[in-house]
Amino acid sequence: MLKLVAALLVGATALPLEAQTPTAAETDPVTLGLMLGSPVPREKQVRADDGSSSTFPKTRWAFSNLQALVPTQVIPRSGPVSPLPTALRTDLDSVPFTTLDGAKSTWGQAFDLNFTDGIIVLHKGRIVYERYAGAFGPDGRHIAFSVTKSFVGTLAELLIHEGKLDPDQPASRYVPELAGSGFGTATVRQVLDMRTAIDFSEDYAASGLSDVARMAIAGNMAPRPKDFTGPDGNFAFAATLKASGPHGGPFVYRTPNTTALQWIVERVGAAPLNQQIATRFWKPMGMEQEATLAVDRLGTGFGGGGMNAALRDYARFGEMVRQGGRWNGKQILPPAVVKSILTPGDASAFDATRYRGLEGASYRSQWWHRAGGQTYAVGIHGQAIYVDPKAEMVIARFASHPVASNRSINPTTLPAYDAIAAHLSKGR
């Protein structure tokens, strides 16, 4: 059960891949009657304490209702809502593509194939496609999982640009508490790019008190066993990790890098993550809804994956990046920061990941980069903010795919994105 509960935010899944996965329609949370009734019947309850909120298909309700399951901080908005022009097109659903597995599909079919809860496509700054399903809608907030990391990375790039943070200094220069940990000798840049040699396995399928389980317990994402003597809090957990070798090697996706980076960002920025996201983005950008951030027992946000927001606001963020940092009549990000975000990392450091569809890709500053020049933020179970400058296209997507790893989702998603980009680029 621990693993199931831990999975809520860190993304394990109890569903064997080889099982006959029911379709999106069969697992629609409204059709299933999840969380309906006064009181909700036992079998329809989505609960944190019994692990059901982290078990597919109940995840299809939970991902759109995180604050009803765990404590959350507010990321406040303010002022008038910034316009997001709409010019819906009806021709996208029929755009064909072939999955990496060779199956024929269309953009419209991919919505359910990916267990999409909501998706927006912006072309040249206008919404050309917007669709919601299940327990999610334009007024809702959906968990972004590791898309959150890209916000932390962007804040770090801002602090670097402002001269407050030196990427070549060791992390411990800014957070002395990290000096005794494996992060002590890592540079800020190595942390930013996940090229540290931190001894941590992001293996969600591991049993027992795995690294992931210990992280979840420390971060209040899983109930704390009575005999648990591990650290309390996200930052305290990061400080316990050791290095297993020299830093600066290949990119290895490990969430504690983001936790260490968040700690640096909070110290250098002199404010907690939720407030920095609000001050830098949510308030000046005229977001239409406040956002939330899951917190540990002492009130530290989960920068590794705890953000929840409206789909349109994620679309605004992606479009702001695409437009060189301008949005809502303001320069939200300096052009130099946008340039840094859009700059790919070292592709050779990424090779060993062997992600299908990501040949020639890289990871830098908590953003992913495809060989075609696209930059994007990724979260398990299908979350994404995808910026394709050449196609003048931004995609924001929330999903509740039964499988956590995007390794299982990319073979459908990436060809679909490429097809829609090509379609939009050629005009109608």
Add this chain to the structure above:
Amino acid sequence: MLKLVAALLVGATALPLEAQTPTAAETDPVTLGLMLGSPVPREKQVRADDGSSSTFPKTRWAFSNLQALVPTQVIPRSGPVSPLPTALRTDLDSVPFTTLDGAKSTWGQAFDLNFTDGIIVLHKGRIVYERYAGAFGPDGRHIAFSVTKSFVGTLAELLIHEGKLDPDQPASRYVPELAGSGFGTATVRQVLDMRTAIDFSEDYAASGLSDVARMAIAGNMAPRPKDFTGPDGNFAFAATLKASGPHGGPFVYRTPNTTALQWIVERVGAAPLNQQIATRFWKPMGMEQEATLAVDRLGTGFGGGGMNAALRDYARFGEMVRQGGRWNGKQILPPAVVKSILTPGDASAFDATRYRGLEGASYRSQWWHRAGGQTYAVGIHGQAIYVDPKAEMVIARFASHPVASNRSINPTTLPAYDAIAAHLSKGR
């Protein structure tokens, strides 16, 4: 510790009355540095799991940040924000009054005497006074405690007006699950007016597994002890209560009456409480912020005291009632419902409470009524929405008084309200 944790929402306090209570200034949560730092130092942490969030003065932070401590449902808003005209006056702070204990004070001094976190005075529909302190501000949400009950009562009056709910029918007519409980033979009206003979003691000072502690555990407001075999959920708890005599006797303040009423309202209104508050009030009234409602483990809102909202939105609600149900260009409540809400209950049924300052008062439909014609919603630790039709005045107040019971707060509050009403009524 259980009692301390339970106190977060149901309002016990660990502070002996006779202790030298520090002042509001001495317990300002910002001055104290509560929840500041990355991470927050141990002694500055306000946590749900160690009971500190329910211990004064840490309550002064907790009451303004409930969703960072417990799971909450959203009460969504929508559309343009309704105007709330402002015509601030500087003459109110010096208005003198004498407390029921005979002490001389002024309106301005009463702010800190009552450990006020935020207060708005509306006169003839305009904000003449607005002030915030501590961890609260115009953009924040504060727990309303039992002010929540008046929303449940108003929804019930709406359903009565619409012919969907008959106040003379037994509660079990609408919620068959209550048939075997003490509520089974109570009428809806008796539940509405808290004149049932339910066997439940609202004694926050009781030790051990008291009625209040059991309610808190069932409702997820306190950790569930391993050996606890009691009910799971707010509704399930209400269904376990027995009657200790005939219904229809004197008014006795017992929160489970509101829980039973909420159950009736959810069944008859065919939607959970948070959605009904949103549909009836938050959306049509153009509230400026979404609100939240604390939930039990199965997602039932805590209608007895779990609502959190912005101060200005509470002011809007009170002003809507004062204006005969009209707000934002819409008839939010039919005049007949407003009339029913503003109609006092049976004062003789209230006499035994012996509340100081409430001689001749009454309780009806989850609203309090003073002998002077004022109608108001009350929550422990100083929460209130106060409607004084004669003075054309509405007061919305959030506070974090060290003492839960308004018996300790009324002796300062009520004379202050009377003085400011008289002052406003005579003009400048």
